[in-house]
Amino acid sequence: xxxxxxxxxxxxxxxxxxxxxxxxxxxxxxxxxxxxxxxxxxxxxxxxxxxxxxxxxxxxxxxxxxxxxxxxxxxxxxxxxxxxxxxxxxxxxxxxxxxxxxxxxxxxxxxxxxxxxxxxxxxxxxxxxxxxxxxxxxxxxxxxxxxxxxxxxxxxxxxxxxxxxxxxxxxxxxxxxxxxxxxxxxxxxxxxxxxxxxxxxxxxxxxxxxxxxxxxxxxx
Amino acid sequence: xxxxxxxxxxxxxxxxxxxxxxxxxxxxxxxxxxxxxxxxxxxxxxxxxxxxxxxxxxxxxxxxxxxxxxxxxxxxxxxxxxxxxxxxxxxxxxxxxxxxxxxxxxxxxxxxxxxxxxxxxxxxxxxxxxxxxxxxxxxxxxxxxxxxxxxxxxxxxxxxxxxxxxxxxxxxxxxxxxxxxxxxxxxxxxxxxxxxxxxxxxxxxxxxxxxxxxxxxxx
Numbered sequence: 001x002x003x004x005x006x007x008x009x010x011x012x013x014x015x016x017x018x019x020x021x022x023x024x025x026x027x028x029x030x031x032x033x034x035x036x037x038x039x040x041x042x043x044x045x046x047x048x049x050x051x052x053x054x055x056x057x058x059x060x061x062x063x064x065x066x067x068x069x070x071x072x073x074x075x076x077x078x079x080x081x082x083x084x085x086x087x088x089x090x091x092x093x094x095x096x097x098x099x100x101x102x103x104x105x106x107x108x109x110x111x112x113x114x115x116x117x118x119x120x121x122x123x124x125x126x127x128x129x130x131x132x133x134x135x136x137x138x139x140x141x142x143x144x145x146x147x148x149x150x151x152x153x154x155x156x157x158x159x160x161x162x163x164x165x166x167x168x169x170x171x172x173x174x175x176x177x178x179x180x181x182x183x184x185x186x187x188x189x190x191x192x193x194x195x196x197x198x199x200x201x202x203x204x205x206x207x208x209x210x211x212x213x214x215x216x217x218x219x220x
Numbered sequence: 221x222x223x224x225x226x227x228x229x230x231x232x233x234x235x236x237x238x239x240x241x242x243x244x245x246x247x248x249x250x251x252x253x254x255x256x257x258x259x260x261x262x263x264x265x266x267x268x269x270x271x272x273x274x275x276x277x278x279x280x281x282x283x284x285x286x287x288x289x290x291x292x293x294x295x296x297x298x299x300x301x302x303x304x305x306x307x308x309x310x311x312x313x314x315x316x317x318x319x320x321x322x323x324x325x326x327x328x329x330x331x332x333x334x335x336x337x338x339x340x341x342x343x344x345x346x347x348x349x350x351x352x353x354x355x356x357x358x359x360x361x362x363x364x365x366x367x368x369x370x371x372x373x374x375x376x377x378x379x380x381x382x383x384x385x386x387x388x389x390x391x392x393x394x395x396x397x398x399x400x401x402x403x404x405x406x407x408x409x410x411x412x413x414x415x416x417x418x419x420x421x422x423x424x425x426x427x428x429x430x431x432x433x434x435x436x437x438x439x
Binding site for chain 1: 283336338339342345346349350351355358359361362363365366369370374377378
C-alpha cells in the first residue's frame with residue numbers, strides 16, 4: 001500500500017515537471033476540437049445530435065489512446081530496471097491505471113468543456129452522461145495500460161499498440177456511445193442502466209485481467 | 221489423435237454433407253431451404269469457441285509452466301480457431317445474402333464476430349513483431365487471455381442486449397423452434413461433433429508440423 005502511494009506521487013510529480021507531455025496532449029485536444037468547430041460551424045446549425053456524439057467520442061478516443069500509449073512505450077530501459085528492483089509488479093500496474101484514469105477523466109471533462117464552448121451543449125441528462133464519461137475513462141485506462149505494457153516490448157511499438165488496442169476499445173466505446181445517445185435524447189436514467197452495468201462489468205474484467213497478467217509481462 | 225476419432229469425424233462430416241442436403245427440413249417463411257446452412261454455419265462458431273477455449277487453456281498452462289510445447293499448442297489452436305471463424309463469417313454472409321437481403325447487414329452479432337476476428341488477427345500480428353522466442357511466447361499468452369476475455373462480451377453478451385436479426389436475440393425466438401423438429405436434430409448434432417473433431421485433428425497435425433519445424437531450425 002505504501003509502495004502504491006509513493007508510486008502515485010512519483011507519477012504525478014514527474015508528469016507535472018515534464019510539462020511537455022501534458023501540454024502536448026492538451027494542445028492535441030484543443031486542435032481537434034477547433035478543427036471540428038471550423039468544419040461544422042461555418043454553416044450555422046449544421047450539427048445534429050448524432051454528429052455531436054460521433055465527433056465528441058472520436059476526439060476523446062484519439063486523445064485518450066495517444067496519452068495512455070505513452071504510459072509504457074516511451075520509458076527508458078533504465079527506469080524499468082530501477083522499478084523492477086524497488087517495487088513489485090502489482091503496485092506499478094495499479095498506480096499506472098489510477099494515474100491514467102485520472103488523466104483520461106480530466107481529458108474527457110476538458111474535451112466536453114471545449115465542445116460546450118465551441119458548439120452548443122445538447123446534453124439533456126448530465127449525471128448519466130458524466131457517469132458514462134468516468135466509466136469509459138476507467139475502461140480506457142485499464143485496458144490500454146495493459147496493451148501498452150505488451151506493446152512496449154515489440155519492435156515497431158506504435159503500430160502494434162494501435163493494432164492491439166483498437167478491437168479492445170470497440171466494446172467500451174459501443175456502450176459509451178449508447179449512453180451518450182440516451183443522454184442526448186433526454187431519456188430517463190433507467191434507460192441507460194443496462195449499458196452502465198455493462199461498462200462496469202467490462203471495467204471490472206479488464207482491471208482484474210490487468211492486475212493478474214501484468215506480473216507476467218513485467219518479468220523480462 | 222486416436223484413429224477411431226479421426227474416422228468418426230470423417231464419417232460424420234460425410235453424413236452431414238449428404239444428409240444435410242438431401243434430408244427433409246421444416247419449411248419456414250423467408251428461410252425456406254436455406255435453413256440447411258444451419259448445419260454448416262453454426263458448427264463453425266461452436267468449433268471456433270471450442271478451439272479458442274483449448275488455446276487459452278494452453279496459454280494459461282504456459283504461463284504457469286513455460287515450455288515450448290504449450291506455446292506451440294496455444295498458437296496452433298488459435299490458428300485453426302481463426303480459420304473456423306473466417307469460414308463462419310463467410311458462410312454467414314452467404315446465408316444473409318439470401319435471407320436478409322445483403323451480405324453485411326450491420327447485425328450486432330455479425331459486427332461482434334468481425335471484431336473478435338480482428339482481435340485474434342492482432343494476436344498474430346503481435347507474435348510476428350516480437351523476436352525473442354521466450355518473450356514472444358509469454359506476451360502472446362498474456363494477450364491470448366485478454367483476447368478471449370474480450371470475445372465473451374462481444375459475441376455472447378452485447379448482441380443479446382440489442383435488437384438483432386439473429387435467432388435468439390432481441391426478441392427473435394431461439395433456435396429451439398427450429399431444431400425441435402427432429403428432422404433437423406438428426407443432422408445438426410452429428411454435424412457439430414463432426415466439425416469439432418475435424419478442427420481438433422487439423423490442429424494436432426499443425427502442432428506436429430510446427431514441432432518438427434522448430435526441431436530442424438534448432439539443430
